[in-house]
């Protein structure tokens with residue numbers, strides 16, 4: 750089922766989400782619905798607060814572009830991107846590489862705004878799975894960026910919070926208009 754994606758200004762987007770304590774059928778269904786919702790919206794990632802659930806779960810699918818990363822290790826072994834997509838995870842832990850890079854981001858909850866965000870270019874993430882397993886992923890490129898963007902959502906952080914001062918200023922008016930359009 751395609752769910753409604755809440756928009757900028759909705760208070761749930763600013764919540765620090767709580768851990769998923771138990772994987773119930775409801776959680777599994779929500780994960781499926783989130784994948785369907787992400788695809789329907791042509792997004793590469795979606796976090797639970799974006800469908801108004803304040804829990805630490807997100808989905809990612811960057812398989813449209815196998816070239817969007819330069820490496821991927823899953824549990825210490827080289828792996829194909831397609832083998833872990835779509836990616837669903839709960840209660841993630843993430844470590845950041847030292848080098849940073851800028852790239853354009855957008856968000857399904859912030860319509861019509863794209864801007865460059867500077868972030869660590871590689872990450873190492875521990876991603877508990879719904880079946881009780883854990884994927885340990887090391888990667889860069891779009892997957893590293895999407896993991897950081899979605900995990901930010903679970904902490905109530907949006908990509909527009911991470912813009913440099915000039916970019917913040919340039920989207921300020923658009924964000925204000927979004928708040929008004931979205932009824933906040």
Ligand code: NI
Pocket residue numbers: 855856857858898902
């Ligand atoms: Ni987003």
